[in-house]
Amino acid sequence: MIDLSHLRPDFPVLQRRIHGKPLVFLDSAASSQKPAPVLDVMDAVYRTHYANVHRGAYLLSEESTTAYEEARGKVARFINASSRAEVVFTRGATTALNTVAFGWGMDHLSVGDKILLTTMEHHSNMVPWQMVARRTGAELVYLPMTHDYRLDADRLPEFLDERVKVVAFTGMSNVTGTMPPVADIARIARNHGALVVVDAAQLVTHAPVDVQKLGVDFMAFSGHKMLGPTGIGALWGRPSLLEEMEPFEGGGEMISDVRLEGSTWAPVPHKFEAGTPPIVQAIGLGAAVDYLEKIGMKSVRQHERELTEYALSRLAELPPVRVFGPPHIEERGGVISFAFGDVHPHDVATILDQEGIAVRAGHHCAKPLTRALGVPATTRVSFQVYNTKDDVDALIVGLRRVQEVFRVD
Amino acid sequence: MSIEELYREVILDHYRNPRNRGVIDHPDAHAEGNNPLCGDELTLDLRFDGDRVAEVAIRGQGCSISQSSASMMSQAIEGKTTGEILDLIASFKAMMDIETAPPAGLDPDRPGAILGDLEALQGVRKFPVRIKCAYLAWTTLAEALRDRDDR
Numbered sequence: 001m002i003d004l005s006h007l008r009p010d011f012p013v014l015q016r017r018i019h020g021k022p023l024v025f026l027d028s029a030a031s032s033q034k035p036a037p038v039l040d041v042m043d044a045v046y047r048t049h050y051a052n053v054h055r056g057a058y059l060l061s062e063e064s065t066t067a068y069e070e071a072r073g074k075v076a077r078f079i080n081a082s083s084r085a086e087v088v089f090t091r092g093a094t095t096a097l098n099t100v101a102f103g104w105g106m107d108h109l110s111v112g113d114k115i116l117l118t119t120m121e122h123h124s125n126m127v128p129w130q131m132v133a134r135r136t137g138a139e140l141v142y143l144p145m146t147h148d149y150r151l152d153a154d155r156l157p158e159f160l161d162e163r164v165k166v167v168a169f170t171g172m173s174n175v176t177g178t179m180p181p182v183a184d185i186a187r188i189a190r191n192h193g194a195l196v197v198v199d200a201a202q203l204v205t206h207a208p209v210d211v212q213k214l215g216v217d218f219m220a221f222s223g224h225k226m227l228g229p230t231g232i233g234a235l236w237g238r239p240s241l242l243e244e245m246e247p248f249e250g251g252g253e254m255i256s257d258v259r260l261e262g263s264t265w266a267p268v269p270h271k272f273e274a275g276t277p278p279i280v281q282a283i284g285l286g287a288a289v290d291y292l293e294k295i296g297m298k299s300v301r302q303h304e305r306e307l308t309e310y311a312l313s314r315l316a317e318l319p320p321v322r323v324f325g326p327p328h329i330e331e332r333g334g335v336i337s338f339a340f341g342d343v344h345p346h347d348v349a350t351i352l353d354q355e356g357i358a359v360r361a362g363h364h365c366a367k368p369l370t371r372a373l374g375v376p377a378t379t380r381v382s383f384q385v386y387n388t389k390d391d392v393d394a395l396i397v398g399l400r401r402v403q404e405v406f407r408v409d
Numbered sequence: 410m411s412i413e414e415l416y417r418e419v420i421l422d423h424y425r426n427p428r429n430r431g432v433i434d435h436p437d438a439h440a441e442g443n444n445p446l447c448g449d450e451l452t453l454d455l456r457f458d459g460d461r462v463a464e465v466a467i468r469g470q471g472c473s474i475s476q477s478s479a480s481m482m483s484q485a486i487e488g489k490t491t492g493e494i495l496d497l498i499a500s501f502k503a504m505m506d507i508e509t510a511p512p513a514g515l516d517p518d519r520p521g522a523i524l525g526d527l528e529a530l531q532g533v534r535k536f537p538v539r540i541k542c543a544y545l546a547w548t549t550l551a552e553a554l555r556d557r558d559d560r
Contacts, residue, residue, distance in 0.1 A: 342425070346447060346472035347416070350536060354412050363448045370448075376470045377448050405416050406473075 001310075002303045004295065004385050010035040011386050021356030024394045029174050029202060029335045029382030030360050031224045034288075038227060041287040045280050053279055054253060054270070068279050071286030072269075075234055078289045079219070080210040086242065088235040088269040089282050093201040094124040096220030096235035097168075099272060100197055101128035103248040104218075104241070105166070108195075111137035114164045116194070118143040118151055118180075119372055120173045123365045125199040125220075129168060143169070145372065149326050151180035156188050166195040171203030171219075175364045175378065176325040177308070177335035179207070186215045195241075201225055201233075205384070206304055206333040208297035211236050223281065227384070228288035232281035235272070242268040249274040292385075300385055304334035307383050311336055311392045318399055320408045324373050334383035337364070337373075340399065341408035345379040348402050355398040415532040415539075416473065423477035423526070428484050431466040438557035442549030444541055449475045453549050455557070460490045467546075474530070474539050479546035481527045491554060498547055500524055505543060507534050 008014055011033045016023045025033060045067065051060035053068045069084070076084040090096040109115065115129050119142050133140050143159050146152050151169065160167075167189040172179045182203075186196045197218045203209060205226035211219055218241070222233040237245070247254055247265060251274035256264040265271035292300060309329050315321045320341030326332045340348050345361035352359050360380040363370040370377060381395060402408075436454035443450045449471030456464040465483040469476065482501075486494050500523060503514035512531050516522045533543045 344472035344476075346449075346539070346542065347474075350415070350539060351412055362446070367448070376450075401412075405412055406421065 001306045001389070002299060004299070004303050005388050007035070007295070008386050008388075010037065010291075012036060012039070014386060018356040018358070019354050024355075024357040024391045024398075026381040026383070026387065026391060026395060027358045027360045028384035028387075029225065029380065031230070032205065032227050032384045033386065034229065035227055035291055037291055038229070038284050038287045042229065042280050042284040045283050050280070052276055064279060067283045067286075068277070071282045071289075074286040074289045076236075078209075078293065079204065079236055080212055081236055082212065083239070085268050086236055086239055088237065088242070088272040089277055090220075090233045090235050090272075091231055091278070092222040092224070092233035093199060093220045094128075094222075094233075096233055097125050097197070097199060098128045099235055099248040100218045100220070100237075100245075101132045101168075103245045103272075104195065105129070105132040105138075106136065107246060109133075109136040109138040109165055112163060113138040114141050114161070115139070116141045116143060116159055116164045116167045116189075118145065118169045120145050120151065120170055120176070120178065120369050121168075121366065122170065122174055122199060122201070123367070124201070125168055125170060125197075126368070129166075138165070139163075145176075145178070145369070149173075149176045149178055149324060150331060151178065151185070153181050153184040153188060156185060160189065160192045160194065162193075164189075164192065164194050166197060168197035168199070171198045171200040171209075172206060172333045172335070173366075173369070174202050174335060175337050175366050175369050175373075175380065177332040177337070178326050179203070179331055179333050182214050182216065190215065190217070202333065202335065205292070205300075207301045217241055223285035223288060226285075226288055227291055228285035229281045231278045232285045234285075239268070242272070247271050247274065251275045253277070295385060303385065304383050305329055307387060307389065307392065308332065308334045308336065310389055311381065311383075311395070314392055314396050315399075318396070318403070320403065321399070324375075324378060335380065336382070337378040337380045339375055340379060340402060341406070343402060343406045343408060345377045347406070348379045348399075351402045351405055352395070352398045355394070355401060357395055357398045359395075415536055417529045417532060419481075419526050419529045420473055420477040423480035424473035427467070427476055427480040429465045429467050429480070429487075432468065433464055433466045436466070437560070438553040440549045440552035440556055442545050442552060444471075444475070444545055447471070447542070449542060449545055451475065451479055451545055451549050453479075453546075453553050455553055457557070460492075462486050462489055462494070471545070472539075472542055474533055474542035475545045478527075478530055478543045479549075481525070481530070482546045482550060485525060485527060486550070491557075494550070494554065497524075498551055501527060501547055502544075504528070504531055505534060505540055507537060507540070
């Protein structure tokens with residue numbers, strides 16, 4: 001098994017004790033912890049290089065601007081974008097998806113058009129489209145998940161008619177861990193003339209991502225799930241689409257010229273970055289990218305796959321556990337949702353917390369998916385580079401404690 | 410604080426065998442409550458005989474704390490007048506107020522004398538994120554009383 005345990009000292013929070021027990025952090029799919037190199041870079045910017053970007057003709061602003069734009073270059077390289085101008089910094093994946101839904105959708109959708117989503121989507125890739133559908137009169141259609149928690153590219157043509165103008169779907173489910181065949185779905189959808197939007201909030205931190213190979217039109221992700229800070233994320237877009245798309249927000253920084261009667265926009269990507277951007281967060285994201293690249297995303301994926309396989313085999317030892325996720329390890333990432341007998345996930349999470357184990361309980365901002373699973377909520381564990389087999393073992397001990405307290409066999 | 414102090418026998422019993430589950434056709438008061446963050450849901454119907462609660466019916470889903478709180482509440486309000494119910498809501502809120510220690514409004518020498526089985530929920534005070542679970546039934550009950558006033 002690939003060993004990344006040497007990374008653990010880089011994450012200061014892992015030294016913490018929770019209710020007297022060592023912290024076992026198994027909620028990285030909600031937000032990951034941050035390594036010292038990310039924290040140090042951000043601290044150094046605030047202490048020695050900080051000024052607003054893209055203005056001020058003085059050294060500090062120049063340093064700040066260079067670091068901010070270098071971070072954009074790092075993110076572009078990380079996803080193999082052909083140029084850094086294809087990367088728009090946003091507040092997170094949610095803002096990136098709203099930028100496309102409103103920026104593209106309001107100009108290209110009208111009554112009679114269809115938006116094809118899947119039943120697996122996180123609210124951030126569902127609610128913006130519902131809002132745009134309401135305003136434009138477009139119709140929402142959903143590709144259902146299969147009985148074994150997958151998205152079936154072969155079924156896509158049934159849903160694709162000439163009215164479908166956009167197909168938006170997740171690159172990796174934050175509930176079931178499902179990793180759909182993104183490139184296959186994108187190819188079929190684009191051949192039909194539909195715009196293809198991928199929510200990669202989970203995918204980018206769990207597997208190598210190459211936007212050119214995926215063949216999508218837009219891809220959205222967040223920094224805070226990939227070891228970076230909150231308040232920063234990115235929208236990658238095909239250059240021609242970014243050129244043509246109207247900005248979703250107006251304000252300072254995004255203009256070329258402003259007159260009383262109207263304004264013109266700055267070049268891509270700046271026309272999508274209204275207002276003072278999250279400068280330090282962007283630089284922090286750049287540092288997180290450096291950190292992940294040093295490990296190598298292939299190793300990250302390998303480590304996670306082995307850990308997930310191990311966790312699934314250990315969870316199978318506990319009769320009350322019922323996992324909701326694809327059976328084949330190749331089709332899933334390091335996110336495992338499960339039911340635990342008749343014990344509600346909130347109660348599972350409270351008992352585990354007393355053992356120092358942090359897991360997520362609830363609907364995971366994917367209520368339609370949770371409903372489709374036939375449960376009101378699930379318990380979810382998720383992995384990052386700092387997790388080990390010991391964490392999984394601690395989880396199993398914690399779950400046996402749940403069995404004891406609730407007397408479930 | 411051990412976890413067993415939170416998950417007392419009586420709480421597990423009400424979770425697994427919830428009392429007064431069901432629906433009242435044409436209720437005199439009705440309310441629906443939910444905690445959007447955790448997804449717990451509760452629907453409450455009341456039938457009154459004069460000023461007294463003659464029948465309580467509850468349905469919903471959620472954690473052991475929210476559902477046992479609802480089940481125990483349903484038993485506690487049977488046969489009570491609206492005035493008595495308002496007192497009960499105030500007592501429950503006082504017991505759950507983490508600003509006071511020991512819990513306000515209870516008689517330490519006579520466990521269960523004031524709120525009966527519901528006093529088992531005082532263990533939730535040590536788990537502040539779960540207090541809203543215990544409250545759900547009670548905010549829904551207050552809503553149902555307002556609904557009755559509006560009719």
